[in-house]
């Protein structure tokens with residue numbers, strides 16, 4: 001029987017659960033530069049494109065990746081439709097050459113394919129339900145090795161998405177059959193059947209039907225009933241062009257996600273010594289306690305600082321204490337408003353290999369000395385300058401003392 005994209009008569013079309021088959025090799029060629037352009041992931045790898053008389057391997061298409069597995073003892077790395085003169089051929093990309101006209105056993109990487117069938121069938125349900133309620137089209141579907149995204153051409157809130165997932169899961173638990181029907185001509189014309197399709201179809205049309213959920217043209221292998229999906233989750237909702245992008249997990253992926261989330265919740269529950277449902281309350285209380293502690297620290301710092309500060313003169317402080325940090329220095333410099341303008345305030349804080357400086361009411365002279373004598377880098381408006389002074393061979397204490405002596409000597413003049 002002639003292989004054609006349009007015939008839907010391959011083994012994977014007719015028997016999507018078939019994991020093994022005896023097949024014959026029609027051709028086997030080493031891939032060339034032109035092929036590599038079509039398989040950019042195989043830049044340097046030696047590989048072969050094998051055409052078979054029939055196949056259980058689904059070639060990439062409709063957002064679903066090509067199948068993998070074994071042909072004899074050769075690994076099937078990918079499966080794709082050919083291009084150019086070979087556009088009706090299915091290329092099995094293998095890591096070893098196979099003898100032409102030999103009979104080999106084909107073995108599908110079934111775990112991977114079943115996972116794709118779970119994600120893909122779940123996508124049909126969610127897209128169909130969304131179309132039914134909002135009239136939106138699924139305008140982008142990507143089924144990756146570990147993530148699946150679904151783009152709709154209209155806005156949805158989380159609340160609306162949750163309602164859709166609820167309904168999708170009810171369809172799953174009802175274990176409805178997923179039926180495949182092939183029509184010789186577009187059934188929307190002759191038979192007036194309305195179905196979802198990304199493109200206008202010519203020739204034969206293959207429809208995937210899930211009662212009360214979806215009717216959609218699609219060429220990929222699907223599950224035979226919705227119950228095998230088990231569970232569907234949406235883990236992320238983002239704005240996408242004029243609509244939304246949903247990140248979808250179904251089947252084993254959803255189960256794994258729930259298990260991993262459960263582990264994180266258990267860890268948090270132990271950390272807070274609280275039952276899982278009380279964790280948000282526990283975090284809120286912890287935040288409140290932190291804010292109170294921070295407040296007490298600020299009050300203590302401010303009391304100490306009030307004793308140190310003298311607004312009637314220029315002042316240089318070297319604050320080498322865990323009690324005072326850069327945030328403290330910035331706050332004080334911002335808050336510094338001497339009754340009589342012109343009294344400068346410089347705070348030095350030791351940092352890795354030097355000092356951070358924070359300066360209020362700066363003058364061109366102080367900045368000049370800091371830059372030219374001490375090699376300071378940085379600046380800012382007169383009310384708030386900041387930067388870094390490298391200590392070079394001096395230690396921070398000695399450098400701070402030298403800066404203090406030099407600047408205050410200038411003030412006395």
Ligand SMILES: [Zn+2]
Nearest residue numbers: 120218219220
């Ligand atoms: Zn499909």
